[in-house]
Amino acid sequence: MLRSLYSGVSGMKNFQVKLDVIGNNIANVNTVGFKKSRVVFQDVLSQNMAGATAPEDGERGGINPRQVGLGSQIGAIDVIHTPGSPMTTGVPNDLMIEGDGFFLVSPPGNEEMQYLTRAGNFTRDALGYLVTSSGYYVQGTGGPIQIDMEDYMQYEIAANGDVIGYNEEGEPEVIDTLVLGFVQNPGGLRKVGGSLYEITANAHSEELEPTTIEDAEGRNVRIIAGMLEMSNVDLTEEFTEMIIAQRGFQSNSRIITTSDEILQEVVNLKR
Numbered sequence: 001m002l003r004s005l006y007s008g009v010s011g012m013k014n015f016q017v018k019l020d021v022i023g024n025n026i027a028n029v030n031t032v033g034f035k036k037s038r039v040v041f042q043d044v045l046s047q048n049m050a051g052a053t054a055p056e057d058g059e060r061g062g063i064n065p066r067q068v069g070l071g072s073q074i075g076a077i078d079v080i081h082t083p084g085s086p087m088t089t090g091v092p093n094d095l096m097i098e099g100d101g102f103f104l105v106s107p108p109g110n111e112e113m114q115y116l117t118r119a120g121n122f123t124r125d126a127l128g129y130l131v132t133s134s135g136y137y138v139q140g141t142g143g144p145i146q147i148d149m150e151d152y153m154q155y156e157i158a159a160n161g162d163v164i165g166y167n168e169e170g171e172p173e174v175i176d177t178l179v180l181g182f183v184q185n186p187g188g189l190r191k192v193g194g195s196l197y198e199i200t201a202n203a204h205s206e207e208l209e210p211t212t213i214e215d216a217e218g219r220n221v222r223i224i225a226g227m228l229e230m231s232n233v234d235l236t237e238e239f240t241e242m243i244i245a246q247r248g249f250q251s252n253s254r255i256i257t258t259s260d261e262i263l264q265e266v267v268n269l270k271r
Contacts, residue, residue: 010071011252033119042075095120099221
């Protein structure tokens with residue numbers, strides 16, 4: 001009976017975590033560049049009641065082991081890096097990565113600290129720097145990308161990441177080129193808030209090298225200006241998972257109440 005109580009408690013805790021993850025996914029259904037997460041359960045150690053025995057030809061057959069499971073635990077909370085749906089904005093500073101890779105951004109005053117993001121809703125600050133909504137500098141081959149409109153009449157960002165400015169005569173000039181970050185295991189990145197990711201030892205084994213699209217050999221990737229990559233959260237899927245998690249939570253709570261009723265009956269045997 002105690003085993004069933006502990007199994008029910010572990011199940012309730014795990015389904016509560018699952019509901020927390022689902023709630024966060026739904027809350028970020030309209031967050032630019034957000035990647036949903038999922039919870040994977042696995043069983044814990046099983047208690048052996050009896051071991052397995054080998055068969056003996058002509059005398060007896062083999063016997064399988066007898067085990068009682070001791071509940072469940074969280075096996076993994078994975079971030080799913082599937083592409084999000086594109087949204088057309090028409091804003092030239094809004095950028096979307098079609099394919100692999102992440103934008104590289106750095107906080108002001110600390111360009112060596114690099115964060116990765118798929119949220120391309122960038123703006124120009126008063127000094128002409130291309131920045132995120134949190135004020136982080138977007139990185140190019142020459143460092144933070146700065147577009148000085150005193151020198152150019154207009155500018156655009158090409159599919160290969162080139163930031164092109166046009167002077168008064170309409171002649172184009174490459175101001176800088178966007179660089180991207182490619183990691184071996186995107187699922188190993190750590191979320192730090194603000195739609196940013198931090199590199200971990202399991203995301204990339206070596207030091208991350210900023211790479212231009214032209215140098216990204218073998219990768220089908222391009223930059224699309226005037227569009228944003230939205231969240232990859234599917235509300236239909238999330239609501240279905242919510243129902244499953246709710247039913248799982250209720251079922252595990254019933255295990256606890258049933259075990260408690262049986263224990264109460266055992267106590268009442270003395271009366």
